Amino acid sequence: MTLHKEVSAVTDRIIERSRPERTAYLALIDREREAGSLRPNLGCANLAHGYAGTEEDRDALKDNRAVNIGIVTAYNDMLSAHATYYRYPEQMKVWAREVGATAQVAGGVPAMCDGVTQGYAGMELSLFSRDQIAMSTAIALSHGMFEGTALLGICDKIVPGLLMGALRFGHLPAILIPGGPMPSGIPNKQKAHVRELYAEGKVDRDALLEAEIGAYHSKGTCTFYGTANSNQMMMEMMGLHMPSAAFVNPGTKLRQALTRAAVHRLAEIGWDGEDYRPLGRCVDEKAIVNAAVGLLASGGSTNHLIHLPAIAATAGITIDWEDFDRLSRVVPLIARVYPNGAADVNGFEDAGGMAFVIRELLSAGLIHRDLLTVSTGDMAAYAEKPQLDGDALVWRDPGPSGDETILAPADKPFSPEGGFRILKGNIGRACIKVSAVERERWTIEAPARVFADQASVQEAFKAGELDRDVVVVVRFQGPRANGMPELHKLTPTLGVLQNRGYKVALVTDGRMSGASGKVPCAIHVSPEALGGGPIGKIQDGDLIRVDAVTGELQAMVDEHEWASRPQAEAPAPVEGMGRELFALMRATANEAERGGSAMLAAMRA
Structure with a gap:
């Protein structure tokens, strides 16, 4: 299918606008690549420090005969979405050894929950936590010990922050590894109704708390289509997950198989792998446009009108709200997921999920197919859903929509525009x-x-x-x-x-x-x-x-x-809850359309 002329025009506009900074960015990652992998050049004392925490993989690391995967994790057990990551590093080390690779936890990043801090003082740290996560990711990768990166994060500021930090090491391949949404609880409309009743004083706090616990009840991502799940959609649209990994529930065999496949794939696309795919080349202008189109076609979170420009900027790309506006007028709304519909993300996944969305957008010429993805193919690989055939992981066409009240074909959308x-x-x-x-x-x-x-x-x-x-x-x-x-x-x-x-x-x-x-x-x-x-x-x-x-x-x-x-x-400025520690970030942040970031403001000064 020929690319839609307006999608093509917006892409060309972004490419032309970004040319100086994108050229400089690509030159940076090329210099990093040409300098060679840092690990073989580290001093013996440096290496000894890097190897001291591992025994089983020490010989493989000493011989420098394998890709060493740096795991950057946002694990904590206060966020339901990130509690799923507790056992991931030890499992990933086993799966890396299966293909002759090694893995080490390079570092952890902060991961706050907007759901906990909503309406309270801690929420004033939320947006700037994205900058902190990006900088923490850079600190983790600065040791020069790794030939590939596994990024473990899901929620609101965490995925953008991880990606922004990793993009400054864009010569390294990277895969984002999700944990999946919790099973469905009470319907989202029921939860919203109880909230409104409470706001009117018609139900008490105990009733509200029971409704909220009924909705947020176990490990996994919240099931409404907010910023966290919009993050997962964008990573699919950019080809940075294993295909259709976003919305498979935690604790299932399929979830485990997808994580194992991501580790194996990192060994293949890593620095010394057979199919080297650096992150900075995967995230190009076309990938950014695909993410924007996916956001519009699925009715995703408005927070990404801040986050996507910030992600793009760290890769030398400038996207603005005019680009979103122009795309919105030609991109149809083909998904209805709460709060834009009654279904949650589990219903969305059952109806066809991201594979259906990507297939429809590809067939309508609304996204770029020719991306350098972390998969073995281009974006067509993301138009298939994963299944287990015995112990084998396979991908197949999702077929027609399983529920046309949730997912509609691109030629019969819920709305002809993206909203x-x-x-x-x-x-x-x-x-x-x-x-x-x-x-x-x-x-x-x-x-x-x-x-x-x-x-x-x-x-x-x-x-x-x-x-x-x-x-x-x-x-x-x-x-x-x-x-x-x-x-x-x-x-x-x-x-x-x-x-x-x-x-x-x-x-x-x-x-x-x-x-x-x-x-x-x-x-x-x-x-x-x-x-x-x-x-x-x-x-x-x-x-x-x-x-x-x-x-x-x-x-x-x-x-x-x-x-x-x-x-x-x-x-007057306020203190408490650590807000005073972020005064420098507030003083130097750029405007929302440019990412709302102190870090980016300084980079582009």
């Missing part, structure tokens, strides 16, 4: 996700009520002050103000107001959760309020227009009055 829009106006530049928003709510015009934090919104709601048509404005939530925490606690509150029949929208320079859905939200407003962004000029009662049809984000205020208005005073 993302860029908004512009005198308030600034913002994103809006409309794939789960009813069409009649794509345009909201209502008076503003302005807040400086989400707790104040909840207090006003409880006091009945928001029972009207309203555009809730929450500012001083950007990267430089407080680290850009998600405002997920507002989802039930705004949903209740909408259910009561009011016209409701959110405008914020902060983030919403990857699980946000039915309420129109203009998010990531740039420039942010801290530092002079015009969102800081909005006053209570201003008529605000949020229009995903025309792409407007406008304060309906006289032009001369708007120009002369002063900025609102920023809240």
